[in-house]
Amino acid sequence: MIDRDLIKRALAEDLQGGEDITSVATVSGDEKVVADFISRKSGVVAGIEMARAVLEEVGLTDIVVHVQDGSSVSTGDVLMTVRGDTRAILLAERTALNFLGHLSGIATLTRTWVDAIAGTQCEVRDTRKTTPGMRLLEKYAVRMGGGTNHRMSLSDAALIKDNHIAAAGGVAEAFSKVRAKFPTSEIEIEVDTLDQLREILPLKPDLVLLDNMSPAQCAEAVSIVAGATKLEASGGISLENAKAYAVTGVNYLAIGALTHSAPVFDIGLDLRAE
Template sequence: MPQFGPPGQAAADGGCGDGCACGAADAHGEYELDPLECGLDPDLASLIVADGLDPVQVEDIAHLAIEEDLDQGVDVTTVATVPEDALSTGDFTAREAGVVAGLRIAEAVLSVVCTDEFEVERHVADGDRVEAGQVLLTVRTRTRDLLTAERSALNLLCRLSGIATATRHWVDAIEGTRAQVRDTRKTTPGLRALEKYAVRCGGGVNHRMSLSDAALVKDNHVVAAGGVAQAFKLVREEFPDVPIEVEVDTLHQVREVLEAGADLVLLDNFTPAETAEAVAIVGGRAFLESSGRLTLANARAYAETGVNFLAVGALTHSSPILDIGLDLRAEA
């Protein structure tokens, strides 16, 4: 049977998460793409690879963000007000406390804008808790380039840090239980890899990265297949090596899919009491994930039932940004 792995392992390793097959690395931990094939600085590309991200994709996102902001023109305000040869030092600074994520992404944005070499001083790492007023990253480069890149870099950095911060709140809420906080595919189109990376920075783990690396049999599949056990059977026959998760909404269905051999059962809109009963029924023969009705206030009640995962779509679809700004230092 395809294995999801012991809860806790993926978060400690910094990997995507139990059951994920996103392709970031092969079975030997080797990255499939040569980071030097992208246009980023090789050292920066290597850091991005170490984060489990594709540097070519990160570079593409950086280009897209800048191209959208310039709209085939120039930064008219900056060109008009800043001498072409001016240099500045700028500090990316947290305006509020939280967990930072996306610092290398911000550097990638700078790298596609800066016409000359730029210097960076890294004060914190992704996944670190930071306080209001704390400097995260210091950059020295041409002032025009720094100001042109500012908003695109901050849009990504603030967004990813907001996801990491929200994830950490959930992780803290269930600390001491065996449950892990897990994301969903409710991500911003084009930014899934980055947003799921931010979840990992916050201490969570990733669910499947795409429709192809794991199966999730939901209510509409059950209707189309003629029953929950039948839907599971059809997926297993067609894709015998793919992990299969089955969504259920009754205890009877829990028994039904467990007997069919489901790898993971998604308990949809169960109460904590019903969840505890499902845990007893399963008795460790499959992984269990709670979904629906979850809030920070009741997260611990669900986690203490013994489920393996809490599915929290809000991590990526509803997290507020972490307020981070760029401050230019006054030059003598």
Template sequence: MNQLRDNLKKLGLSPNHIFQLVKDSIGEDLAGGEDITSVATISSSQVSTADFTTRASGVVSGLHVVAAVLEYCGVTHYEVLVDEGAKVAAGKVLITAQGNTQKILLAERTALNFLSHLSGISTLTSKWVAEVEGTKCQIRDTRKTTPGLRTLEKFATRMGGATNHRLSLSEAALIKDNHIVAAGTISAAFTATKKMFPGKSLEVEVDSIDQLKEVIEFKPDVILLDNMSVQLCQEAVAIAAGKVRLEASGGLTIENAKAYANTGVTYLAVGSLTHSAPALDIGLDFRKGK
């Protein structure tokens, strides 16, 4: 367990958070009872060896979360065979576990849910990153994450090669259209935020070139170009002239990612990395006769 804690910390993950997620997930699966199918069909003393194996190629992440699931369920003999963020082909064995058969089966679905979901995010992210390769633009995630899984999902985007946007509302300020409406003006919203939280990074969302020209004068850390066309992003980059970083958001697809990246913006903010990534097909198979 101590080694697992160290591994999670090295990956930028909180061991206590991961262990609580695992505890809650197994608790949800058992619902106060037991795995009646396994208890009825398998001897409590039976021991097996099982492999977590990819059934499709992709970029894998969440391997050490699987390790946490296995350990919580009482399966302490396992080996993680690939690195987090590794690109693997179909048929690759990622983790081998040996132990009580009932306990491996208890861990199976929760482990696969985490592993397939996170690997799906890393795989999709890697495709976006590949699309903008050769430009100076970075793919950046958003807060459009599954409640309770944000740190893991943002970990998965990092493993896919993306850059994290703010992890929480308290980490950095992002003045959006509703803040501007509520405050009255962009100037009022910016001034109030800068005064109250002078040490925090501050980003402002604009939806027109006129707003961009106004905001540039305030010298925010980043300006978010909301739902602007490629042509408008090019114009915005020319106006900013390197004075401020620009981030394009809205209307982005993997097909037009390169065109947006070539405008010269610093970031593409892509919500679909976390809210629409399909799971990577990964299975758990017992070795026959073992």
């Protein structure tokens, strides 16, 4: 996945209308070099095409991609090699690494969560807790790590949360208003208690979000629903207890940390002689 407008803005942000004064001073402008993008740790790669597009944006064309997005890599693996003008490579270096490290970090963390609930029918799902302007890329990285996406935008589907419920005057009231206004839209509704779950079930929601419930409460919710709707657990979930939630029978674990707390994946760019 590539966002060329974002790449242009990132490079412009790095130059601020000027030039790379360090490279202009230290590199003649006639030099050619080979550079490898190298993984400094083990994980899952995402953002290879973004990094490649950054290189292309500064005029580099001799680029060899060694791994594809979604691939598992180990320390020392060469992800991509570029040959060409030294100044151009140094100009592109940080922007390319920023995208590649950030997106690979999301993919790697997502894979960790997916592995934590392996053997269950539950799926790890992201949220809208994304970096402004980078939602499509970050949610793409989640998919590369084996996770699934929740809605991309507020217009994709309805998610009735506690503030909507308070404004509408109750769980059933909020649901009925959304259904009346948008009869064909998917509706997910958040409940804080099992009593609220029982109240909303006759209205046939597409999905119910179980907010801050324990694994035991989630298991009871699965029993109450008996397949009538899908269930998503959210809040209080960690890597340590993820499996306990997943085995209850809920369909999804909503994990905001996939995008808002993923550490940058360590990737370096090493110049070498041909």
